Amino acid sequence: MKTSKYSKLVNLVNGLDNRKYLVLKEAIEKRDSVKFVARLLNNSSQDICCPHCKSYKLQKWGVRNDMQRYKCKECRRTFNALTGTPLAKLRKKGRWLSYAECLKNGLTIRDAAARCGVHKNTSFRWRHRFLKNAICIKPDKLSGIVEINEKVFAWSDKGSKKLKRNARKRGFKSSIQIPVKDKVFTLYCRDRSKNSYDKILSGFSANVLQREICGLITNDTLLCSQSKQVYIKYARQSKVRHGVLDLSSKEIVKKDILHIQNVKSYIRKLEIWMERFHGVATKYLNNYLSWFRELDEFDYKIDSKTILIRAMKADRYNTNHYR
Numbered sequence: 001m002k003t004s005k006y007s008k009l010v011n012l013v014n015g016l017d018n019r020k021y022l023v024l025k026e027a028i029e030k031r032d033s034v035k036f037v038a039r040l041l042n043n044s045s046q047d048i049c050c051p052h053c054k055s056y057k058l059q060k061w062g063v064r065n066d067m068q069r070y071k072c073k074e075c076r077r078t079f080n081a082l083t084g085t086p087l088a089k090l091r092k093k094g095r096w097l098s099y100a101e102c103l104k105n106g107l108t109i110r111d112a113a114a115r116c117g118v119h120k121n122t123s124f125r126w127r128h129r130f131l132k133n134a135i136c137i138k139p140d141k142l143s144g145i146v147e148i149n150e151k152v153f154a155w156s157d158k159g160s161k162k163l164k165r166n167a168r169k170r171g172f173k174s175s176i177q178i179p180v181k182d183k184v185f186t187l188y189c190r191d192r193s194k195n196s197y198d199k200i201l202s203g204f205s206a207n208v209l210q211r212e213i214c215g216l217i218t219n220d221t222l223l224c225s226q227s228k229q230v231y232i233k234y235a236r237q238s239k240v241r242h243g244v245l246d247l248s249s250k251e252i253v254k255k256d257i258l259h260i261q262n263v264k265s266y267i268r269k270l271e272i273w274m275e276r277f278h279g280v281a282t283k284y285l286n287n288y289l290s291w292f293r294e295l296d297e298f299d300y301k302i303d304s305k306t307i308l309i310r311a312m313k314a315d316r317y318n319t320n321h322y323r
Helices: 003-014 018-043 093-104 109-116 120-130 206-212 229-238 261-277 282-297 304-312
Strands: 058-064 067-072 078-080 145-154 183-191 196-200 222-226 241-245
Touching (some): 018 093, 093 109, 093 120, 109 120, 120 282, 196 282, 229 241, 261 282
Parallel strands (some): 145 222, 222 241
Antiparallel strands (some): 145 183, 183 196
16 A cells, blocks of 8 residues: 555544444454454364365465465365364354353353354354364273263253143153153263263163273273162173272262262263253253363363364364364
8 A cells, every 4th residue: 555545544544433433443353353263273274184085185276265275186176274164154253262262151142142243043053063073072082990970861852843742840850750761861981080071872771881982991990880780780791890889878989099079070060060051952962061071171271262273173184282
């Protein structure tokens, strides 16, 4: 820009009233936010490969919407760092970091929408896109002393226009007052290094446990649980060492090392954390369990940049060095 034009622009800005100045300032901040997020996403895709044929033979192919595009030399198709990721085709990139901060603070959909200046439906869509990858980021194996426990949720059709069951009354207890077919069993495993694993089960039996968590608990692991026949039978079938606690007789700690206080504390924190949402639809329950597990993994000190990068990572990326 020539000096004369730049001087005229400065004079025009100085002549703006307060309302127009605030509008201009907001537009500049949005532009800077979009460029910052785009630069963050572009820089985080150093090990990028073609989402169509998985080839690493790429060449840069211009910039669009501040995102670097690439062209694959094998299949000749173009893409950017977001292609094939949960964040693909989402708009308003300049507000993604603010929304990631809302996820960090555990805000509800409406509160997050108000904080970021988007519609509540946009907030809902962003939430589950941001959480899609968190489901896959959990340990493959637990070592040492592993504590195991379960929690029952009531099947929820929250958000559905029609219910396939009779409406429930307030104050019901999911573990007592509803039939087994309407119960959702979730399993939690946690070792002494604070590595956590959660799973929604298709039922609650030893055979289901052996099928659902196969390979998670190895033979050199010491499994701690309460004295339920499900866990006893599972440990016998899996041939793992098993420490049993009789909670009915108030046996909390055994031999000074056997207890399930860590996993019970984890479940209790999860219950308190989920109360703010006033119920979660069962079809989205896995997302919320993964959301809480991610917060707990970083001891609630995860920053918005890390949340954003983990959310955009697809299968073609290596996520280990972003943990």
